[in-house]
Amino acid sequence: MTEVSLRNVIKRYGTQQAVHGIDLEIENGEFVVLVGPSGCGKSTTLRMIAGLEAISDGEVSIGGRVVNDLPPRERNISMVFQNYALYPHMTVRENLGFSLTIAKRPEDEIVRAVDEAAGILGLDELMDRKPAALSGGQRQRVAMGRAIVRHPDVFLFDEPLSNLDAKLRSQMRVEIKKLHQKVDSTIIYVTHDQVEAMTLADRIVLMRDGRIEQVGTPLQLFEQPVNIFVAGFIGSPPMNQLAGTVEGDAISLGEVYVPIPSSVRGQLSNGQKVIFGFRADNLTPVGHGLREKGETTQLDLRVHLTEPLGTETLLFATLAGAEIQGKMLNPRPVAPGEDLTFNLMLDRCHVFDAATGNAIGRT
Amino acid sequence: MDRNRTHRNRRRVLAWMHFFGLFIVMAIICIPGLWIVLNSFRPTVEIMAKPPVWVPSFTLDHYRAMFGGAGEGGVPVFHYFRNSLVVSVTSTVIAILIGMSGGYAFARYKFRFKGGIFVGLMLFRAVPGVALSLPLFIVFARVGIIDTHFGLILVYVAMNVPFTVWLTDGFFRQIPGELHEAAEIDGCTRWQAFWKVEFPVARSGVASAAIFAFLTSWNEFALASQLTRSTGSKTMPVGLLDFTAEFTINWGGMCALAVLMILPALILTFIVQKHLIAGLTFGGVKG
Numbered sequence: 001m002t003e004v005s006l007r008n009v010i011k012r013y014g015t016q017q018a019v020h021g022i023d024l025e026i027e028n029g030e031f032v033v034l035v036g037p038s039g040c041g042k043s044t045t046l047r048m049i050a051g052l053e054a055i056s057d058g059e060v061s062i063g064g065r066v067v068n069d070l071p072p073r074e075r076n077i078s079m080v081f082q083n084y085a086l087y088p089h090m091t092v093r094e095n096l097g098f099s100l101t102i103a104k105r106p107e108d109e110i111v112r113a114v115d116e117a118a119g120i121l122g123l124d125e126l127m128d129r130k131p132a133a134l135s136g137g138q139r140q141r142v143a144m145g146r147a148i149v150r151h152p153d154v155f156l157f158d159e160p161l162s163n164l165d166a167k168l169r170s171q172m173r174v175e176i177k178k179l180h181q182k183v184d185s186t187i188i189y190v191t192h193d194q195v196e197a198m199t200l201a202d203r204i205v206l207m208r209d210g211r212i213e214q215v216g217t218p219l220q221l222f223e224q225p226v227n228i229f230v231a232g233f234i235g236s237p238p239m240n241q242l243a244g245t246v247e248g249d250a251i252s253l254g255e256v257y258v259p260i261p262s263s264v265r266g267q268l269s270n271g272q273k274v275i276f277g278f279r280a281d282n283l284t285p286v287g288h289g290l291r292e293k294g295e296t297t298q299l300d301l302r303v304h305l306t307e308p309l310g311t312e313t314l315l316f317a318t319l320a321g322a323e324i325q326g327k328m329l330n331p332r333p334v335a336p337g338e339d340l341t342f343n344l345m346l347d348r349c350h351v352f353d354a355a356t357g358n359a360i361g362r363t
Numbered sequence: 364m365d366r367n368r369t370h371r372n373r374r375r376v377l378a379w380m381h382f383f384g385l386f387i388v389m390a391i392i393c394i395p396g397l398w399i400v401l402n403s404f405r406p407t408v409e410i411m412a413k414p415p416v417w418v419p420s421f422t423l424d425h426y427r428a429m430f431g432g433a434g435e436g437g438v439p440v441f442h443y444f445r446n447s448l449v450v451s452v453t454s455t456v457i458a459i460l461i462g463m464s465g466g467y468a469f470a471r472y473k474f475r476f477k478g479g480i481f482v483g484l485m486l487f488r489a490v491p492g493v494a495l496s497l498p499l500f501i502v503f504a505r506v507g508i509i510d511t512h513f514g515l516i517l518v519y520v521a522m523n524v525p526f527t528v529w530l531t532d533g534f535f536r537q538i539p540g541e542l543h544e545a546a547e548i549d550g551c552t553r554w555q556a557f558w559k560v561e562f563p564v565a566r567s568g569v570a571s572a573a574i575f576a577f578l579t580s581w582n583e584f585a586l587a588s589q590l591t592r593s594t595g596s597k598t599m600p601v602g603l604l605d606f607t608a609e610f611t612i613n614w615g616g617m618c619a620l621a622v623l624m625i626l627p628a629l630i631l632t633f634i635v636q637k638h639l640i641a642g643l644t645f646g647g648v649k650g
Contacts, residue, residue: 052544073550085541089563099549102559146549 002063002153002186003028004049009058011044011210018044019210021058026203031180031187035197036207037233043158045207046190050079050156063153078147079156082163084139086131092118092142093127099150117145120182121175137168144176148183157189161196173199194234198222206230228357231277231350237314239277240324243354246272251351254320259297261346264361273354280314282345283326285334295347301326302339315340396625403618410614425615438616440623442594443602447624449512450598451580454519458576461520462527463569467557469528470535471543481532484525492522496589503590510596518586523576530575534568535561570635581628599624 546556
């Protein structure tokens with residue numbers, strides 16, 4: 001049983017406060033991703049869980065045991081670092097077995113555990129090499145192997161993929177996911193890449209400026225962002241956001257009017273300043289979207305740029321002075337400058353209060 | 364075709380000029396050393412000859428005399444050698460231990476007046492050692508550690524620590540902090556993380572610092588000549604003075620002792636050289 005819980009965890013550097021009271025319960029075997037822009041305190045939070053950073057206030061417990069004052073070695077955790085932090089003077093085998101050697105385990109047990117980890121990660125060929133003789137992806141795998149050898153209660157990953165190129169990154173993403181299915185341990189993973197967060201996480205913790213903005217499954221964050229920041233951070237391309245004003249039963253976006261989506265009807269007051277948001281997936285040329293049922297409204301837009309992505313194409317247009325993106329499946333090429341009628345799926349749109357940035361109708 | 368040939372010729376000429384330049388530089392560096400070795404095997408007449416005799420007639424007289432009795436121009440070589448060895452090795456080991464700890468602290472920890480202390484250590488290096496010889500002489504005489512191994516070791520440690528701090532600080536700085544963090548998560552104490560991970564990775568740096576400290580102590584003359592006077596504490600450089608008399612200098616004997624002095628330093632440098640080749644170790648983190 002190794003749930004991890006953080007209660008009002010605070011980090012101060014001198015007078016500067018970097019993390020402002022994080023509350024988080026992580027269940028046994030859960031894959032939690034801390035994500036946010038750089039400087040949001042996600043790495044600091046992870047390092048406090050690891051014991052590499054002192055906890056200024058609050059409480060961190062692992063498996064029901066408060067670990068605030070325990071050194072890293074007594075927390076039974078493993079960590080994979082962004083720059084791998086392999087021991088350069090040891091071979092891969094020695095790197096993998098280091099933690100067990102330090103723990104003075106019997107030789108045959110070490111060999112067995114190391115071989116098992118090497119087998120899981122496909123490192124058998126590399127056992128006698130030094131880290132300097134390995135490629136980036138191989139080093140990454142050794143770092144992961146070193147983490148799994150000791151069967152820790154919790155795995156911590158600190159941006160483990162950000163030094164890899166795009167192709168390798170998506171490969172390793174799959175391997176990490178497989179690894180989680182195999183070892184079934186609790187994993188806390190830090191990244192600034194929302195794609196990694198979406199694809200890996202059971203639950204995403206989205207942070208900004210040392211505070212948690214939203215916690216939820218990837219789909220929850222994608223479909224029901226609690227504020228503009230979450231809406232803009234999660235999802236690629238980012239959500240289209242247009243400033244507007246409530247006028248009667250429509251939202252005025254400058255010269256264009258869209259009906260108020262039924263989900264927020266009655267929760268807006270006349271003249272209220274709002275931000276109207278929708279994802280590219282929900283703005284499609286009539287007849288070319290995946291899903292056309294439900295509550296829709298039609299917009300006539302001139303496409304001035306297209307970005308073909310294979311199975312679908314991104315369409316760039318201007319609406320009420322702002323550049324927005326729509327999407328279509330690929331029935332035919334669209335030439336820039338073409339005028340098209342788009343369906344906007346109102347039931348998938350988001351309305352945020354312009355003053356607070358909070359989502360309306362989703363509390 | 365023609366252009367290829369001229370190009371090739373020019374490259375060959377450049378290569379030769381390069382070689383010749385190197386030869387000149389190496390000659391300037393090596394000839395004095397070579398001359399010392401040659402002189403130690405020459406009869407005194409040949410050493411003093413003008414113009415110099417290039418092809419020596421080989422003799423071991425100077426060595427025989429040096430190891431001989433006191434009356435026949437002999438000096439207590441073994442005593443001097445032992446003194447030099449004891450003083451240099453001990454002071455190097457101590458300076459490395461202190462200096463490495465200091466370098467590590469400067470590289471890894473934050474503390475008050477860090478920059479000031481560091482600059483202070485470097486400034487200390489700027490003081491010429493000879494300027495300290497008289498104060499040291501007086502203090503040591505009062506305390507009663509003049510003419511002892513201990514006194515000399517103390518001085519050499521003080522001379523070598525700042526340099527060792529500076530050198531090892533640079534090496535530890537190159538090692539990313541994640542290495543000791545990874546070791547701590549793998550179950551090490553802070554102490555174990557240093558000895559099992561950071562020290563081995565920085566050992567080329569520590570080795571070069573040790574070589575420098577050793578050679579400084581081994582070759583030091585100015586202070587040793589003031590602070591030692593008896594056979595029980597004189598080091599080899601000071602021992603060279605035994606060959607000067609009121610009106611004569613026994614050049615041959617001096618050269619013979621100098622050769623004995625150079626040899627151990629040379630051998631040691633060769634042994635440690637392989638550790639000096641850094642780079643071998645860096646690659647555990649993304650480079």
